[in-house]
Amino acid sequence: MMSTASSLAVPGVRLHYELRGAGPLVALVGSPMDAAAFAPLAESLAADHTVLTTDPRGINRSPLDDPTAESTPDLRAGDLSLLLAHVDAGPAAVLGSSGGAVTALALAQAHPERVHTVIAHEPPLAQLLPDREALLAATDDTIATYLGGDVRGAWAKFMVTASIQLPDGVLDMMSRPDRDAQQVADERRWFAHEMRATIAWRPDLSALRAASPRVVVGIGKDSAGQLCDRTSRALALELGIEPTMFSGGHTGFVDNPARFAAELRAVLD
Template identity: 35%
Template sequence: MSSTVRSSSVHGSSAEGSLAVAGAMLHYRVQGSGPLLLIAQSGEGDAGRTVDMVPHLTDTFRVLTYDRRGLSRSRLEEPGRTTSLAEHAEDVHRLLAVVTDEPALMLGCSMGALIGLHVAARYPEQVSTLVAHEPVAPRLLPAQLRDRHEAELAGLQELYRASGLSGVFPEMARVVGIDPSRQDAEPGLTPQPIDDQRRVNFGYFIEHDLSAVIEDTLDPAELTRTQTRIVPAAGADTPARVFDRRCATELADLLGAEIQTFPGGHNGNTTHPRAYAEKLRSLLATRP
């Protein structure tokens, strides 16, 4: 472990630690054994977001999850500062350098997938395969669609400021293609209520991370040159017309690849953790 790791604790095959990076302290968790698999979460998700999926992966992979900068235990030196996608990618670069000397596998969901695309472009030697599930990446879209969907994201920010979380949740669901009245899920899931910490995380995500997405500078051409294997993915229940699914489609077209279909919708990793883990395991076992 690097000397930049401030603290760590080990419980059986699980370890937690803190990594000092420029402007922040990152909290992370490692569980299981085998090749390293980094999961970059969506939305306000922190290291515990995929609590139901990780146990279905740890017999095959050493699973790394973390609190993205600005969320939960990953504290900012300047609270309320917007973190760019380039900085998020740098955080992943430094985190991987501490945890492994080998190229890692990576699952990125939504904003986590966009971070993964930046890592693939900037640090391809660190990630052998990236599964990019419905990346929230306007720069992948044609100009007219990009402008429309960036306006959608800005509209979410305006609605949040006017109506709070309760007012913005229905519109957030619509934007990513979730119909709460029709959403199914596997039985026995761990409850994840909207507690005080998640409210704070949602606030940071909406006010700052959405701004970072709108202001993103990803160059899609770099993705065609990376040595990282990028696997575009989307949920079976996500409508083809919505922003995140269109981004996955454009990524597949850019790379000349087939979109891999995962169980559930935009948040299939939390609603269908067993089936999602099985699909992910199958994909990661397949070599191009």
């Protein structure tokens, strides 16, 4: 399905966004994943929804006025609120995955009028876990390793903290020196200016319980035992709801977008 791409200037950044389809508004958001990562899922949903995707601030086609500025969940939620107001087809359902799930929760807290349903798919909320201090220390060590020039070592530490086992050779592929320049720039931005604030974000649980948007906590069926499985279950417990299981793992919406879209429709319906 054809998509229309445009941009919106908001404080500090010009946001790239894309719209597809017609019908009730659904926004798909990541961090650091950009609009391209959600394109196959957006195509599947666009048959009966208006689907908004965007590059978050500082990533790919959303350049910052100050390239060294930090990216926090609250700033990204503000961006998304302005973008939803600009599109003017809401209130919206928002699916956020990983860091984007943290953005979506921050949106529900600060701008509940923009959204009727938030599906937080595997948010890495370390603050909800008893070993939070160790997790944040490991995150700081990972960031220092990356900024020290050891890209492979940083990703290896990241996967250990996330409790994700990669197939042989994937770490080498992720750290190859001949990778796409934009991919490398976005990766560096994630490590240097986005990761710590996202993982360390502390949700206002009282606000989320009281907020008008319905909050759904999504977990991949293949994510059992991983960090984001633990954090998602902790969030669901705090909110007094049962987690909703989706096919696949942390990136199930990428691995099988048609199946994920069918499961997401069931949640929205």
